[in-house]
Amino acid sequence: MNNGDQPAIPRIWVLIEQQEQQVHPVSWELLGAARRLAADLPGSIVEAVLPGYQVESLAAQVFRYGAERVYLIDESVLAPYRNLPYAVAVSQLVITYQPEIFLIGATTRGRDLAGAIATRVGTGLTADCTELAIDPAGKILAATRPTFGGNLMATILCRRHRPQMATVRPRVLPMPAPLDTGPGDLVRVPFAMCEDDVPVKRLRLIRAEERPNIEYADVIVAGGRGVGGPEGFVLLEELALALGGMVGASRPVVDAGWIDPGHQIGQTGKTVRPKLYIAAGISGAVQHRVGMSGAGVILAINSDPHAPIFQIADLGIVGDLFDVIPEMIRQVKGYSDARQAQL
Amino acid sequence: MHAIVAIKQVPDTSNVRIDPETGTLIREGVPAIINPYDIHAVEAAVQLKEQFGGRVTVITMGPPKAAEALIECIEQGADRAILLTDRKFGGADTLATSYVLAHAIEALNAEWPADIILFGKQAIDGDTAQVGPGVAVRLQIPLITYAIAIESFDPVARTAVVHRRIEQGVEVLQTRLPVLLTVEKEIAPVRRAPLPRMITAARYQPEVWTAETPVAFDPRQIGLKGSPTVVGKAYTPAPRAGGAIVTVADCGVEAAVARALEVMGILDTVRSSVAASAGVEVA
Numbered sequence: 001m002n003n004g005d006q007p008a009i010p011r012i013w014v015l016i017e018q019q020e021q022q023v024h025p026v027s028w029e030l031l032g033a034a035r036r037l038a039a040d041l042p043g044s045i046v047e048a049v050l051p052g053y054q055v056e057s058l059a060a061q062v063f064r065y066g067a068e069r070v071y072l073i074d075e076s077v078l079a080p081y082r083n084l085p086y087a088v089a090v091s092q093l094v095i096t097y098q099p100e101i102f103l104i105g106a107t108t109r110g111r112d113l114a115g116a117i118a119t120r121v122g123t124g125l126t127a128d129c130t131e132l133a134i135d136p137a138g139k140i141l142a143a144t145r146p147t148f149g150g151n152l153m154a155t156i157l158c159r160r161h162r163p164q165m166a167t168v169r170p171r172v173l174p175m176p177a178p179l180d181t182g183p184g185d186l187v188r189v190p191f192a193m194c195e196d197d198v199p200v201k202r203l204r205l206i207r208a209e210e211r212p213n214i215e216y217a218d219v220i221v222a223g224g225r226g227v228g229g230p231e232g233f234v235l236l237e238e239l240a241l242a243l244g245g246m247v248g249a250s251r252p253v254v255d256a257g258w259i260d261p262g263h264q265i266g267q268t269g270k271t272v273r274p275k276l277y278i279a280a281g282i283s284g285a286v287q288h289r290v291g292m293s294g295a296g297v298i299l300a301i302n303s304d305p306h307a308p309i310f311q312i313a314d315l316g317i318v319g320d321l322f323d324v325i326p327e328m329i330r331q332v333k334g335y336s337d338a339r340q341a342q343l
Numbered sequence: 344m345h346a347i348v349a350i351k352q353v354p355d356t357s358n359v360r361i362d363p364e365t366g367t368l369i370r371e372g373v374p375a376i377i378n379p380y381d382i383h384a385v386e387a388a389v390q391l392k393e394q395f396g397g398r399v400t401v402i403t404m405g406p407p408k409a410a411e412a413l414i415e416c417i418e419q420g421a422d423r424a425i426l427l428t429d430r431k432f433g434g435a436d437t438l439a440t441s442y443v444l445a446h447a448i449e450a451l452n453a454e455w456p457a458d459i460i461l462f463g464k465q466a467i468d469g470d471t472a473q474v475g476p477g478v479a480v481r482l483q484i485p486l487i488t489y490a491i492a493i494e495s496f497d498p499v500a501r502t503a504v505v506h507r508r509i510e511q512g513v514e515v516l517q518t519r520l521p522v523l524l525t526v527e528k529e530i531a532p533v534r535r536a537p538l539p540r541m542i543t544a545a546r547y548q549p550e551v552w553t554a555e556t557p558v559a560f561d562p563r564q565i566g567l568k569g570s571p572t573v574v575g576k577a578y579t580p581a582p583r584a585g586g587a588i589v590t591v592a593d594c595g596v597e598a599a600v601a602r603a604l605e606v607m608g609i610l611d612t613v614r615s616s617v618a619a620s621a622g623v624e625v626a
Contacts, residue, residue: 019511080514083476083486108509112488115476119441124571127471135575142575148468149356154577161571199485199519203504208512243609255528261508267470276609287356293583297607305588312583315606317599319591327600335610 010044010100012037013163015090015113016062016070017105018052019081023061025175025216026105030168031065032176033132034103037141040134044100047071051089053079059186064178069185071097077193080202081109087116089191094121099163101141103132106167114167124158125165130172140164150267150290169271171215171294214263219245220274222265222292223253226281226302226321230258235325236280242332248272250288266291280321284309301325344397344498346388347457348421349444349478350381352405352412353468377412379528380463382419386531387493387524388461389420395498397458398422400451404432404443410549418536418544425451431554431566437469439569441477443560448482450558458498460523464489475525482523487516490524 012034017024027048034046048067050059052074059070071093077085094102094117104110104117106128118125126143135142135157141164144155158164214220221240223233233247240247248270249263265272267287277295282288284300284307292298293312300313301321310316317324354373388399401416403409404427413424427447435443448460460482462475472488479486491513492506501520506513508527524530536544554560563569587606589599604610 083479083488087480108489111472112476112486115437115441115471115473116480116486118473119438119477119480122438122571124436124438125471125473126572127469127473146580147470147577148354149470151356151579152577153580155575156572157575158572199522200487201517203515203517205511206513206515268465268467276607289583298583299603299607299609305590310588311585314586315603316585316588317591317603318588319596319599323591323596324600327596328604331597331600331604332609335604 008098010041011097012041012044012046013094013099013102014046014048014067015102015104015110016048016050016058017107017109018050018055018058019109021055021058023058024105024107024170026107026110026168026170027062028065028178029170029173029175030103030105031062031067033168033173034101035066035176037101037132037134040136041100041139045069047099049073049090049093051078051086053077056186060183061178063181063184065176066179066181067184069187071187071189073189073191075191075193077191077195077198080205082198082200082202083112083116084198084200085191085193086113087120088193089189091117091120092191093189094163102163102165104165104167106169110167114165118165121163123161123163123165124156125167126156126158127167129156129166129168132166132168132173141166146267146290150286171271171273208262214246214248214265215270215272217246217272218274219243219276219278220248220265220272220292220295221245221278221280222248222250222263222282223259223280224250224282224288225252226283227253227258228281228322232281232322233259235322235329239278239325239329239332242329242336243276245274245276248277248292250282250285279309279313280325282309283307284312344391344395344459345455345457346391346397346399346459346461347448347451348381348384348388348399348401348416348461349448349474350385350401350403350412350416350463351378351466351468352376352403352409353378353466356467375408375411377415378463378466378468380465380467380526382415382463382533383528383530384461384463384524384526385416385419385421386533387526388459390531391459391493391496392420392422395496397498398455400425400457402427402444402447402451404428404435404440407551413549414544414547417547418540419533420536420540424547424549425552426549427552429554431560431562434567434570435565436570436572437471437473437477438571439565439567441474441481442564442569444474445478445481446560447552447558448478456521458501458520459496459503460484460521462523462525464525464527472525475523479523482521485518485522486525487518487522488525490526491529493524493530 131144273294465472
């Protein structure tokens with residue numbers, strides 16, 4: 001709250017996303033970014049908003065990742081997640097404390113919520129940022145994001161409205177190490193909304209049989225149109241298994257129904273930053289590249305020597321993936337069998 | 344039943360090219376298309392009309408050329424199309440855009456209250472996914488994003504059951520009507536427009552709404568003036584530098600793969616995962 005005539009402390013806020021008492025790692029990535037921004041914004045403090053039901057025990061972790069204060073909104077109406085109670089609760093808090101900057105993960109929930117909060121508060125929101133910095137001249141947030149399908153980068157400023165809101169996709173920012181600090185200031189925020197006032201009810205949740213969390217995989221073997229059909233992905237699965245990794249895909253093959261949308265990497269899919277990315281039969285359109293160019297090393301396999309993927313690959317193999325991948329599986333398995341025998 | 348669908352005409356971003364000399368975006372000659380998710384939203388609305396009767400209205404904010412996208416929606420089975428076009432609307436960010444669309448929808452609601460409002464999950468040029476949620480807030484109606492199916496829809500009891508894709512699976516949600524959905528492509532497969540519809544569409548002229556007429560928009564909330572965000576600078580991303588190429592036709596598949604495994608350090612990955620499964624520390 002504004003303390004009379006004293007200048008208000010610039011508060012940098014991060015929304016903590018939790019599902020079933022598990023914090024989504026993007027929240028830690030955002031707290032890391034918030035700490036870096038705070039270093040460039042004199043007098044500012046990093047704070048976190050933790051909405052949910054029976055989530056107080058999570059606050060300790062939030063402090064360890066650098067929040068000096070946690071605003072806890074703990075009410076039964078906040079489980080399961082619905083847009084309205086979350087948007088109202090968080091917007092009320094924003095209006096009360098007037099943070100300078102507010103960062104939210106660009107997850108399914110974060111995207112559902114961020115636009116609603118920004119509209120309620122009447123401020124600017126920049127989606128899917130890949131870089132956050134404090135503009136040295138104006139001491140405001142410079143939020144850079146890809147646009148036109150990743151063909152252009154734009155730095156967005158929000159000069160006169162507060163908070164300056166931004167979302168960032170998981171894995172775009174590095175994961176910070178937790179700090180060795182004790183608990184900070186826990187502020188319990190009351191929120192009065194009864195269940196009858198919520199127009200949406202969750203009848204049930206059909207859990208996906210397989211939950212490919214490819215965002216956090218260390219090794220990804222991804223296939224594109226060159227894979228030829230759903231059966232081609234069986235081969236990629238086999239290589240992924242041999243490497244202890246997961247299977248990814250480009251948009252055209254997801255659109256064609258060859259593989260589940262949960263595997264899609266790129267502008268309309270997921271952002272990944274594995275240590276090793278193997279792109280098999282992927283031409284490498286810019287929409288795909290924006291989702292995987294943060295990989296440690298990229299190996300591309302394509303029969304077309306002019307495929308754009310070779311421009312960003314650390315090593316390219318020009319050849320038929322149906323020759324290359326089986327040979328790769330053979331050599332990897334041969335190596336790991338020999339290792340196992342040694343151990 | 345009255346369904347309103349908000350659509351957007353977008354540049355086909357899969358065809359955007361960068362000028363190799365200047366490193367800037369070549370905008371000329373990029374074909375404009377209807378945002379791919381939006382056409383599925385139109386189809387979902389048309390299917391509801393086929394089941395319950397009523398009307399499908401499509402609206403868009405954009406340059407005069409965006410009329411083409413509206414006519415495509417008429418072909419697809421929409422009954423009425425409104426083009427919100429005015430220089431004063433130009434330069435709008437998502438906050439200003441959600442104001443214009445919500446205000447236009449309120450005017451349409453005054454004639455025939457909408458039971459459902461549909462948006463594509465995001466537009467492929469900006470990819471923000473913010474306008475749909477913003478409009479739901481302004482209209483004070485329930486919001487369901489990432490909808491993949493309408494399981495049931497009852498305009499009399501004023502409820503619907505909608506499936507929504509989330510990270511953990513699919514949520515089955517019951518909502519009051521009217522509701523605003525932002526939809527994935529699975530919401531409805533797009534059918535080929537029958538010939539009579541194409542003839543109707545060829546003769547159709549979308550209604551043009553400006554910032555003043557037939558509905559007056561608040562000049563402080565539209566266009567650049569109504570937009571809190573501005574573009575500070577825009578540039579083409581520096582590409583990640585490529586590396587070596589090995590060609591199977593030259594060196595054979597065995598040697599090519601062996602080289603890749605070595606250069607990429609792939610065997611180190613394998614070594615640590617084998618070690619981990621055997622419970623051994625890697626030196």
